[in-house]
Amino acid sequence: MSTAEETDGENTPWSEVTPEAARRLLVAAVEAFAERGYHATTTRDIAGRAGMSPAALYIHYKTKEELLHRISRIGHDRALRLLETAADSGGTPSDRLADAVRSFVRWHAERHTTARVVQYELEALGDGHRAEIAALRRKSDAAVRRIISEGVRAGEFDVPDVPGTTLAVLSLCIDVARWFNAQGSRTPEEVGTLYADLVLRMVGAQK
Template sequence: MGNDDKPPGTATAALASALANLERSQRRFPEGRRRIFLAAIDAFAERGFHATTTRDIAARAGLSPAGLYVHFGSKEEVLHRISLSSVRLTQQVAQAAAATSGSAAHRLATTVANLAAWHAEHNAAVRVVLHHLTDLTPDHRTEVLAVQDAIHAILRDLVATGADQDEFALAPADPTTTAIALYSLCVDTARWYHPAHHRTPERIGADYAAVALRIVGAV
């Protein structure tokens, strides 16, 4: 749902504008709301959801303590909007790459490269989603997990297609198992990547594309 409209930008587009575009496409996106949104991503990523106070967020956004509640009904709503935007954008990155023309090997390599680069570049927003699922209401958590499952399904389908066409020779024969491993590589990048890392996100993506082709036994 909601993933069949806008094509994504490149995997390296700034998250700030990407998130803003997504929100704006959904409805109006006032400047104050946007500033709180971006301030909260940084604060949640640095200190965690509960350790971040609504006062922290408001101060970072240049507002008074009560300023947050003009734009969001609660702190949990802020987390919910951030989580959903982040995971949906990730889904769009995967979808666009998987829809590329070419061999299954080429499409898989492109998808893994873009996903890994994306998770490195936007590690703050991704970590917020990964670390704070338990702080969402049950309904909101379910919503986010469903999108994560959709991303996994994109990888699984690519792997299964390549295996069916004998382009791949899987080691653990199950495409689902292989897809989990590929997704782990990409996701975990958001944990260890740091802007001071010597490889650029693009380079990390290229490295992991090569790793992915080995994992699936591409010939």
């Protein structure tokens, strides 16, 4: 699995992780978890991929779960920021919903390896960490639900089931991480544009 995606995107991924050795270990952990799964990966594997000793890893992360939590936290913070930025922006509900979908899809496409770890290994988090991440996920859901509700109130959207439609919109975008292939025929940008149109249809947006 390539790490090319890790250097794509608007911001340098993992730039919030310092020092550099801690960042290198985190990138190695993402690759290892994505390739073999969390439970099949040892801290020794991760240290080896990062060209470091298990003892050097231990300086930065006490456990494998701490690495997973750090990855999950950064990924969920980023996703929430994208959705809240779109929800808080000045346009119409249609503009804001299209914006939210485009940026959320692009993140799941560009960072698909990270996103798979973030989305599929939630069960492996410790109880406290899982509760913390669940709270962030509820906030992401609330940001999208808010845009849809405002569109309904403004008479711009026609949505019989707002919570169900919110769930479906987020689910559609998240699953991009599963199928997206950097060698495929569509760019992250193109998938984002297609999906924004499909989601506006789902909410019955007035053209």
